[in-house]
Every structure is written in C-alpha cells, then in structure tokens.
Amino acid sequence: MVTIKDISKKSGYSTSTVSKALNSSSEIGEETTSLIQKMASEMGYFPNAAARLLKTNKSNNLGVLFVDEMQSGLAHEYFSSVLNSFKVEAERLGYDITFISHNIGNLNMTYYEHCKYRNCDGVVIACVDFNDTRVIELIQSEIPTITIDHIFNDSTSILSDNLKGVKDLVNHIYDYGHRKIAFIHGENTSVTQRRIAGFHKACNKLNITVPDYYIKPARYHDPKSSGLATKELLELKDPPTCIMYPDDFSFIGGMNEIENHGLSIPNDISVAGYDGIYLSQVLRPKLSTYKQNTEALGKYAAANLIDAVTNKKTYIPKQIWVEGELLVGNSIKKIEF
Amino acid sequence: MVTIKDISKKSGYSTSTVSKALNSSSEIGEETTSLIQKMASEMGYFPNAAARLLKTNKSNNLGVLFVDEMQSGLAHEYFSSVLNSFKVEAERLGYDITFISHNIGNLNMTYYEHCKYRNCDGVVIACVDFNDTRVIELIQSEIPTITIDHIFNDSTSILSDNLKGVKDLVNHIYDYGHRKIAFIHGENTSVTQRRIAGFHKACNKLNITVPDYYIKPARYHDPKSSGLATKELLELKDPPTCIMYPDDFSFIGGMNEIENHGLSIPNDISVAGYDGIYLSQVLRPKLSTYKQNTEALGKYAAANLIDAVTNKKTYIPKQIWVEGELLVGNSIKKIEF
DNA sequence: TACATTTACGAAAACGTATTCGCTGTGAAT
DNA sequence: ATTCACAGCGAATACGTTTTCGTAAATGTA
Known part of the structure; x- marks a missing residue:
C-alpha cells in the first residue's frame, strides 16, 4: 500500500x-x-479512508436504516426502487452507503450506536416502526437523519403525496361516471391514514356519500387479503362500480376474485391500483393507477440528507412532498348517463 | 465521545x-x-471502527458490487432477494455491507480502488458484465471475492443450478404428455447458455427432436419481447403445445398474446415460467415454474465469503450449486394418449 | 534456596492522514 | 534601510486503537 x-x-x-x-x-x-x-x-x-476519517470525523458514508419484517424489505418494489434512486444520487455526490441494522459482531448495538460505530455522516430512515425507541433515539441524536414517508419532528421528511394520489384517482374515477367507489386499504400506518383521508376528502368534495362497507381493510402487497375484500364487496346487495386497491400487486387477488364471479374488467366492474409498478402496465387490462415517483423520492432524500450533513449548523428541517402521476389504463369503464 | x-x-x-x-x-x-x-x-x-481498522486492517465490512444497467438493479426481484438474504446472513456473522460503485467523490476509481479505499474485507459480485476489465481486476486482486451466477477462475462461485432447473421443467412437461415444447430464452449470458444447454440435454434424453424455430430469443424481465416470441410461436404451422418462458414476469407478455389469439391456458396451450416469484403463485392460472432458491444463494454467498475472508491463507475457491424447486401450478395441461 | 516459569500489567510505537503553528525568504511599502 | 505581508513549506501533534515487548511480582520446580 x-x-x-x-x-x-x-x-x-x-x-x-x-x-x-x-x-x-x-x-x-x-x-x-x-x-x-x-x-x-x-x-x-x-x-486511506480509515485514517482520513479518524482525523476528520467525516466518513462520506451514509447509513440506510430499514427494517424488513418478513425479511422482504429489499424485495418490496416500492422501497427497493426508492433505495436504488437514493444510491445513485448519493454516489453521484460522493457518498457511499452502508446498511444499518441491529447487530454487528456479537455486540447488540442500538441503531444510533451502529451509526456512531460506522461513523455515518447521516442516515436515511424508511419502512421502520417509527414508535421504536431505538429509531427515536437515532432521530433525536446529533446525526442528521431524513425520514421517508413519515413525518417526524426536527427531521426532514421526504413524502410521497398520498393524499393527492388518492384524490386524483377518485376524481379520475368520478370523471368516468362512477359514483359507487369502494376503497380497499392497507395496514394502519401514517401512509394509509393519509390515503383514507384523501379518499374521504375527495368524495366529500364530489358530494359522494360513501357507505362504511365500501371501505375495506386489507394488507399491502397481499393479493389474498385484497381478494377477500373484493369478494365481500362484490357480494354486497349494493356493490360498487369501481374498486380501488391498496397497491397494484394486491390487485391480482382482486382480479382473480372478479373472474371467479364471472365478471370482467372493466365492463362489469372497474378497478384502480396504486404505485404504478411495471407489472401494472403490462397486465391486461392495463391498470389505471397512480405512479409514485420513487426516483424523485430517493433522489431528494439523498440530496437533502447530504445538504443536512454538509451544512449541519444552518440546515433547517423541512418536509418535501413528492407528487406522482396518474396513469390511465383500461381498467375503468366510462359510464354514460 | x-x-x-x-x-x-x-x-x-x-x-x-x-x-x-x-x-x-x-x-x-x-x-x-x-x-x-x-x-x-x-x-x-x-x-471507534476507523481507529480499529487503521490498526488491524480488518473492517468487518463487505462490499457488494453489482451494476444496474437501466438503473433497475435493486428493483430486479431475483437479485434484490438474493441480496437481502446475503445481508441478513452477513449481519448475523458480524459484517456490514457497503455498495461498491464507480465514483466516490470526484475521483473516478476502479472497483478495486474503491474496495481498498473502503477497506472491504471481501466483495460479492453479481449482475455485472464479467468481461469488464475492472471486474476482472477486482477478482484477480488480493481481496477475497465471490461471484454469483458466474464461474470465474480462482473465485468461489455461488450458482443457481439452471441446468437442473430447466431439465426438471422439461421432464415435468414431458410427464404431462407434451412433446412439442418451445423455449423462449433471455439475453445471451452464461446463465442463459446453461439454460439452453439444459433444455437440449433434457430433450435429447427424452428423444424429443426440437425444431430450431421452437427456440426463441427474447429478454429477461421484458413481457413485450416474450409476447412477440409467443406470437410467432402461436402462428407457426406446427405450434408447440407448451411454451417455456425466460422468467415468470416475462410470461405476462405471453399471457396477453395467448389471450389475443383467443386461446386459454392450459386448455389450448400450456406454459411454464422460471424463478418462482411471488407473482407466479397468485396469477390465475397458477404458474408451473422453477423456484430459484434465492435465500440459500444469498446465505451461502455471505457464509463463504466470510469464510474466505477469515481463512484467507488456507481457503480454497469452490463452486457451489444451489438447487431450486419445481413449483407445480395449473398452467400445464395433462395430455392423455 | 535458587532458579524457571507464568501471570498481570504498562510503556511505547504504530496505523495513515489532516491540521496547527512556526519558520524562511521574497518583494513591496514605508 | 527597515518593516511588513505573504507565499510556500515543514515539524510536530493528534485522531483512537492494537500490539509488541518489557518488567515486576507471583507461582511453581528441584
């Protein structure tokens, strides 16, 4: 050497x-x-990065914290897509990326300790349980953090605009003549809460009254639970004319159930997805959905985190809402009056 | 501190x-x-990891090298799944993970230089162009490396057994009575070559003669190209009774094309996928496919790399073939004679 | 008792870099 | 002629560890 x-x-x-x-x-x-x-x-x-770091206390290394319950973190297309974009931008700006997790070696460290140990200049946090005390400890520490899809005091948040997304979808569905719109939503998270709020707001504004039984709980990325919800909706005395799904992938479950009932999309029943993943655009019928701008989310997260790291003293936390884009497919029927 | x-x-x-x-x-x-x-x-x-590293030259940090042409590296379910498993095992054994890429800061480093700079104890290499001189430089360096799905001299390779996978699929299809089997394959890589070889071997052993026009090139993860290939196959004078796809996701393109021709799966035409991703198991009909053992791949990669790192002097490179598992769905019709 | 060995610890150097401060010489300003 | 400013560079120290080697006391051995 x-x-x-x-x-x-x-x-x-x-x-x-x-x-x-x-x-x-x-x-x-x-x-x-x-x-x-x-x-x-x-x-x-x-x-030698180590020697340099030892002197300067600047590692040019960013931590990525996410917890993959079900070990499927990286396999989740939405997050892996955001992470990829984050990685690209961070690298462009001269930073490397290290995963932050529970244990390293035999020591059981907290996230904060792990970050200190690895001298992360900053950390991006996503997909975690934001009530976890170790997450809170990290966010409240002196290490600059940025959260994705979750608002936290004194930490910059990059947020996909779920309120607008659902609103846009509802408006679009309404424009096509639908008045009986059902909404299947995912687990209770802040994202889900905003989506449900968006749904109600949009419906109110459009003067649509939504019966409780049009709002169905399910789980994200789980076609089975969405299929079940679909079944219940279809078998109502007063079934909806359009069903909104928690995400594109879950829709597959609904699709199967709709076929089970001998119905066809969009003639007998209309549907909408969420996310705008690749799959949604190659399915037949092409799914009408709301594409989250994962690229921008990751990019902004990296840029802002690095900004926070670089200007540690003067940086002011902020919230950045990232809008997506309505993708119009063929899964919603135009109803003529 | x-x-x-x-x-x-x-x-x-x-x-x-x-x-x-x-x-x-x-x-x-x-x-x-x-x-x-x-x-x-x-x-x-x-x-303080930096100080410790400076003395010991041991970082407890592994590099991950993959190149995401099309920026979709992490979004590719197969790889992200392997990576996730790699990460879990590496962490369990006390190692952190850092991404290795082209540029860090303004310097334009080679992969090898980047690894040296970050003091990676070892590197796992996947999804890259193995002809890239920078990749070769890294593999031939003193840093222990491990390659996934590619055989390289003097580097341990963890390989998904594609030969066996395709063979198993062909045999399964044969058992169901099919004699006219078409194979749509992906881009020309070593993986693809092995799959094609497996296809021919299996067919030969079964005494099936495969006309050239039953072998169609397409691209991985690209429903459009697979759809095109499907179209050509269906419109042959002598169409196959079963079509094998490069991967489960690409099959979507075939599915659409089959529907276009007014055919139904599996009654009019049978199909098989590859990968065994979540999607394949929730589609209707459930896809018969070969599930690659991504979990084992990632785990073995981590374990072996760490073994190589720990016993640098005595470690002997090896090749580890990881078998997958046939998933029998409803996409292949049983033909009675 | 005399010697050898072991145990328990400390002094000091080293890893490779960045930074503070001081020194020297040059040319300009007074 | 004296002072001054400044450019260009070097000596020394520090960052937080680990490790080698030494030493003194304690223990074992004959």
Missing part, C-alpha cells in the same frame, strides 16, 4: 506538504502541487 | 490493559477484565 509517506520520501517534500497538495490546498505552490499529484497517481496512491 | 483513554483514566489501568480487557484477552486477569468491561458499558463506550 502506497501512503503519503512514500510520496513524501520520493518527492522530497514533507508529508504535510504532500497531504496539502493532494487536497489541493492553496497553501502549496502550483508547480509543487501538480508535481505531487502526478507522482501520487503514478505511484498508484489512494487515500 | 468516550474513548479507551477515558476508561483508562477512570479505572487507573493503562490504555493497553483496557484495550485488552475489552477484547477479552487472556492476558488480563478476570476481575480486572470484568471491572473494565462493566465500567466501559456504564460510560457508554463504543469502539
């Missing part, structure tokens, strides 16, 4: 000078600087 | 002793050790 000392010896300059030259300090003369830099690259020099 | 020095002052022991005690060295007396350890945890001491 070639170090700054080797360059020092070979060039005749002191290690201080070499270090400064390599960091393009203005203290060092132009000629010397370029000479040293050239020599360094010829010798195959690369800085 | 509480350091070893603080403990040293408070306890009266030297930093050497404290360090040793914290690492449970046998050099230090039992009483002293437990006293120091207790004191350390009370004071909220946590080791």
